Amino acid sequence: MLDLFYAPLTETYFQKALIGGSIIAMVAGVVGCLVVLRRMAFLGDALSHAMIAGVAGGYLVMKLAFGLEAHAPGMLLGSLIAAVTTVALISFVSRISRVKEDTAIGIMYTGIFALGVVAVSIFRHYIHIDLMHFIMGDILGVADIDLWVSAFVGAGVLTVLILFFRHFQLSTFDPVMAASIGLPVVLLDYLLTTCVSLVVVSAVSMVGVILVVGLLITPAATAYLLCDRLDKMMALSALFGVTSVVGGLYLCVWLDSAGGGAIMLFCTLQFLVVLVLAPKYGLLFRWMRLRNLVPQQEVEDVLTTVLRNKKPAPVDIIRKYAGQGKNLDKVLKRMIQDGLLTQQNQEYALTDKGNKEAHTVLRAHRLWESYLESIGTPKKEVHSIAHRLEHLDQAQTSAYLDKKLGSPKTGPHGKEIPAKTS
Amino acid sequence: MIKETSFAIEVAHLTVSYNAKPALLDVNVKIEADQLVGVIGPNGAGKSTFIKAILGFVKPDLGTVKIQGTHVKNAKGRVAYVPQRGAVDWDFPITVREVALMGRFQKIPWYASPRKKDRDAAMEALEMVRMADFAHRQIGELSGGQQQRVFMARALAQGSDILLLDEPFAGVDAATERAILEVLERAKKSGKTLVVVHHDLSTAAEYFDKLLLIKQRLYAYGEPYMVLQEDLLSQVYEGKLKIFKDVVKKEGN
Numbered sequence: 287m288l289d290l291f292y293a294p295l296t297e298t299y300f301q302k303a304l305i306g307g308s309i310i311a312m313v314a315g316v317v318g319c320l321v322v323l324r325r326m327a328f329l330g331d332a333l334s335h336a337m338i339a340g341v342a343g344g345y346l347v348m349k350l351a352f353g354l355e356a357h358a359p360g361m362l363l364g365s366l367i368a369a370v371t372t373v374a375l376i377s378f379v380s381r382i383s384r385v386k387e388d389t390a391i392g393i394m395y396t397g398i399f400a401l402g403v404v405a406v407s408i409f410r411h412y413i414h415i416d417l418m419h420f421i422m423g424d425i426l427g428v429a430d431i432d433l434w435v436s437a438f439v440g441a442g443v444l445t446v447l448i449l450f451f452r453h454f455q456l457s458t459f460d461p462v463m464a465a466s467i468g469l470p471v472v473l474l475d476y477l478l479t480t481c482v483s484l485v486v487v488s489a490v491s492m493v494g495v496i497l498v499v500g501l502l503i504t505p506a507a508t509a510y511l512l513c514d515r516l517d518k519m520m521a522l523s524a525l526f527g528v529t530s531v532v533g534g535l536y537l538c539v540w541l542d543s544a545g546g547g548a549i550m551l552f553c554t555l556q557f558l559v560v561l562v563l564a565p566k567y568g569l570l571f572r573w574m575r576l577r578n579l580v581p582q583q584e585v586e587d588v589l590t591t592v593l594r595n596k597k598p599a600p601v602d603i604i605r606k607y608a609g610q611g612k613n614l615d616k617v618l619k620r621m622i623q624d625g626l627l628t629q630q631n632q633e634y635a636l637t638d639k640g641n642k643e644a645h646t647v648l649r650a651h652r653l654w655e656s657y658l659e660s661i662g663t664p665k666k667e668v669h670s671i672a673h674r675l676e677h678l679d680q681a682q683t684s685a686y687l688d689k690k691l692g693s694p695k696t697g698p699h700g701k702e703i704p705a706k707t708s
Numbered sequence: 709m710i711k712e713t714s715f716a717i718e719v720a721h722l723t724v725s726y727n728a729k730p731a732l733l734d735v736n737v738k739i740e741a742d743q744l745v746g747v748i749g750p751n752g753a754g755k756s757t758f759i760k761a762i763l764g765f766v767k768p769d770l771g772t773v774k775i776q777g778t779h780v781k782n783a784k785g786r787v788a789y790v791p792q793r794g795a796v797d798w799d800f801p802i803t804v805r806e807v808a809l810m811g812r813f814q815k816i817p818w819y820a821s822p823r824k825k826d827r828d829a830a831m832e833a834l835e836m837v838r839m840a841d842f843a844h845r846q847i848g849e850l851s852g853g854q855q856q857r858v859f860m861a862r863a864l865a866q867g868s869d870i871l872l873l874d875e876p877f878a879g880v881d882a883a884t885e886r887a888i889l890e891v892l893e894r895a896k897k898s899g900k901t902l903v904v905v906h907h908d909l910s911t912a913a914e915y916f917d918k919l920l921l922i923k924q925r926l927y928a929y930g931e932p933y934m935v936l937q938e939d940l941l942s943q944v945y946e947g948k949l950k951i952f953k954d955v956v957k958k959e960g961n
Contacts, residue, residue: 468784514846
């Protein structure tokens with residue numbers, strides 16, 4: 287059993303994949319938080335696609351000018367240039383034409399991706415880029431040079447983000463205030479875009495063009511469900527990035543599947559688990575909170591029932607008048623917790639607070655009855671309609687009805703309308 | 709500190725345009741210090757352009773804006789801005805305390821982290837708006853009025869003498885409106901100048917010391933009874949005057 291975990295660790299390719307993948311996933315997780323909060327996810331996708339043109343260009347230039355085959359730094363630089371060009375074109379098009387930004391992103395990145403694909407196929411005798419490798423990534427074939435590149439990129443991007451954490455936080459949260467205190471907001475935007483490009487470019491060789499945006503946003507979104515502070519979100523997101531790589535790589539070895547796919551699959555499953563189980567923003571918790579919610583209407587029905595009974599009421603009386611709902615026991619328990627009722631020998635009595643609220647509801651009920659009678663509602667229906675309307679926000683409705691009816695002292699059946707309690 | 713001028717904000721000949729359409733046309737106004745000033749005018753009257761000009765965000769075609777005697781370009785951070793509630797992402801992972809701390813960022817050098825003195829100042833500002841008990845809450849968990857107060861605290865923590873508020877009373881109930889107004893009055897008492905964009909003419913006279921009526925041009929600036937004149941309002945609000953008849957009458961008394 288233990289061997290299942292230990293055996294892959296002895297393989298060099300696995301070690302390299304683990305180290306390289308973890309570095310990139312960690313940095314992508316941290317940058318991804320800002321990408322998610324700024325709603326830039328689509329731009330991340332665009333950058334990854336655009337870089338194929340840059341890779342081809344970098345390869346071609348280095349080969350023709352210096353005779354170097356597959357020169358990694360040259361291709362990295364080319365990708366960066368392609369990414370920056372894409373961003374510049376996107377903002378240019380969306381600024382000068384009526385085409386909106388998301389459409390501009392879609393146009394530009396597919397265009398530049400297409401340019402890259404065409405270039406790779408035309409120059410196939412000079413440049414040897416495997417398009418499949420580019421699209422799917424090859425984390426199990428990570429070369430030493432890739433490791434070094436990702437280590438440098440990771441260290442650089444992390445340094446920038448930690449150093450300018452406050453600046454990125456403020457310009458993401460409130461760009462207007464950031465500008466008003468003199469922060470270079472536009473420059474910060476470019477800096478962040480550069481960081482995202484760097485991360486995307488170094489992640490593509492591992493998980494491929496299609497999956498890289500997932501590595502960027504999924505761990506960040508997972509952390510988003512668990513945190514109320516940006517620094518914690520970044521730390522947690524980095525952790526989720528690393529666990530995705532570790533979990534995904536084991537998955538890939540055990541199932542003998544594609545590396546990038548396994549990593550993203552694990553990452554997504556991780557997100558779904560957190561989505562369900564997260565303590566504050568998770569589905570399970572929300573469902574439980576809704577279930578524990580006691581309808582105000584039932585509470586008010588119990589209050590008036592006990593009040594009308596004039597003495598502590600046993601359960602069966604309450605059930606008769608207010609207990610149509612199945613969860614009467616829960617309602618009663620909650621009301622005792624909230625200090626509205628007390629229980630003695632199977633009978634329920636109102637506390638002072640409960641008494642006051644009961645009177646408020648009763649007052650609303652009688653006022654509605656008076657009002658309904660005054661507008662000519664058939665006698666038979668007056669009570670039942672008033673019974674429904676008494677649950678509307680009493681502070682507002684009672685004050686209005688009271689004024690409109692000229693502050694009556696008694697209702698239509700001659701019953702007293704309780705005075706306003708404050 | 710000796711001030712060269714007693715005016716908090718001086719706007720001279722301010723003209724701003726977007727695509728040949730004037731958003732502001734020859735606006736001249738001097739706003740005295742220690743005032744609670746309401747900026748009123750219909751939608752599209754250039755209120756937000758006016759605010760952007762005071763923050764130094766727009767490049768005017770003509771004219772100057774001076775903050776406490778200094779050209780607005782060199783006065784970054786002297787005006788604290790409180791955004792409209794709709795302009796804030798309330799799901800952002802940030803706590804009340806961190807928002808208040810943001811008010812201190814301009815005083816912290818770029819390479820340093822916030823120190824205890826900054827954190828204390830942020831807490832002090834939260835005390836002032838009575839939000840210290842909520843320091844560790846995420847901002848989305850607060851009520852509308854509480855959210856508004858947190859951003860007031862951030863502006864106070866900035867230590868600026870001039871506060872700019874964009875529709876702080878939009879979408880809050882009457883009781884909350886009172887609570888926010890109380891914070892504004894207290895800020896005024898501590899020597900701040902507050903410029904508030906406001907949309908409700910019926911409360912404008914009651915809330916503010918001075919009103920500024922704007923629609924591209926500056927129509928009036930002064931005490932509420934001077935600004936809330938029927939002829940002025942009818943020029944600015946055109947057909948919608950009927951609604952404001954009451955306002956004018958009330959002020960006439």
